[in-house]
Amino acid sequence: MTIATLIDRSMPHVTFSATTGESTIDLASRELGDYVLFIYPRTGRPDRPEPAEWSAVPGAKGCTAESCEFRDLIGGFRALNFSVFGLSSQDTEYQREAAARLHLPYPLLSDPDFTLADELGLGTFVFHGVRLYSRTTLVVRGGRIAQAHLDIADPKEHPHQLLDHLKHGAEHTVER
Structure with a gap:
């Protein structure tokens, strides 16, 4: 997969368990509107x-910081009519604990089978024998991927950069 192949691609009809009241969320549903999916x-x-050795894995450290920055900036994303979703391969129960502890106002989605990775060709890696997602952010507008951000070097700063990027109307962006 090349990054350019993600841009303007329709989100696949894949359904995931969520940490909020919904039993499942289909990422291709038009009812979701525009959204940011940070993986x-x-x-x-x-x-x-x-x-x-977790700290030595490029892009691995910083998931909690990234989640909290999206939490703290949620009003800015909502002002631009974007919802926010987080996604990892961790099970819903594990993620419910994190969502409650971190006071997250958006759903965390569970993809233990790497369905989205397989559908879109997203990056994964193995750590201590466990397959995990590589850090990625997709901006979805009208059911299509408008932006793809990979190899995010600073997960704590990334939500700020993304919000600024969206405020200034950048469209169809590929970042690596």
């Missing part, structure tokens, strides 16, 4: 120390 490897838990 991350995994969130940590305070009661489970992360392995030291």
Whole structure:
């Protein structure tokens, strides 16, 4: 897959369990409107120390910080008529704990089978024998991918950069 192949591609009809009241969310549903889907490897838990080598994996560290920045900026995204969703391969129960602890006002979606990765050719990696998503953000407008952001170097700053980018009306962007 090349990044350019994502732009203007329709979101596939894939349905995921969510941490909010919806039982499932179909990312191709027109009812979702425009949205930002940030995809991350995994969130940590305070009661489970992360392995030291986790920090050495490019793009792995920073999932909690990224989630909290999207939380803190949600009003700006909503002002631009964008919903926000987070997605990882972690199960819904695990993600419910993170969503409650971090006070997230948007759903976290669970894709333990890597359905979206397989449908769109999104990046994954293996850490300690576990397959995880590579950090990616997709901006979806009218059911089509308008922007794709990969290899996000600073997950804490990325939501700020993305919001600024959207405020200034950038369309059909590929970032690497």
